[in-house]
Amino acid sequence: MYMSKLSFHPVWEHKLTNEQKKEFMEILNSLPPSEIDLEAVPVRGKYKKNGGVVATVLLRNSSHEPLDIKCVKVEITDHENEVIATESFAPDLHIEADSAMPWSFVFAKESVQKRSVDSINWKLNIYLPEIG
Template sequence: MTQNIYFEPAWERTISDPDRKVILEKFYRLKEANVANDFITYLWHAYNHRQSLLTTILIHNWSGQAIDFENRLVHCLVGGEKIATEKFSIPCQVPAHTSMPWTFIFPKEHVRSSVDFSKCQLIVENNICRTLNDDKNEMHIE
């Protein structure tokens, strides 16, 4: 079955053209590489005006059934060291054979500061993500 990409309606309305392009490029590269064992792929991180850490990922559902993402513990690791942990839920299902971008927001108070994100990983409960840091993928949002 062919893997598709899905942008949740709020994403569809608000995503910038450059961000959409980056997401689609990484999605098609992963699709070509046929990495069907990965659950999430780290895309980039940023900080918002509250200095919360925003980590953008692709969630992959390679199975033939829709999946829920409810109250899942997510750890952010840099260089193998845990810098943040939060529980997250996504308000929609990830359809079968679909990858979907999402952003997790770690409040400033729960993030260790002054870290180099060039080797960032996210772990969702027992699922580890693929780290695709072609560059530092760092940007700041004001």
């Protein structure tokens, strides 16, 4: 079985319990090898009381090069590929080669286009700006 490394943003490193870290590792170990360099694997999602959305994902860098994510467009779609929410973020993350990092994207109410979709059906698409 192929195993990636799991790393945590410093804020997450101090806030997560060992049990939560273990849960992320189990999710990572259960995933098949990825065909794409950057993949956002949904872990959990929820609608906030204020109308926004929170999507927690494992950002998986399957390339052999480290990846710096300064800005990114994230889109949540449902099982019919209809957009639930879309927003741009500036997370300033560094993900080592062949590694994964948990992260939460918090979408503002204004970016949510579809409400009350069961988060078990969510898919996240990550769009990095073209380089060069």
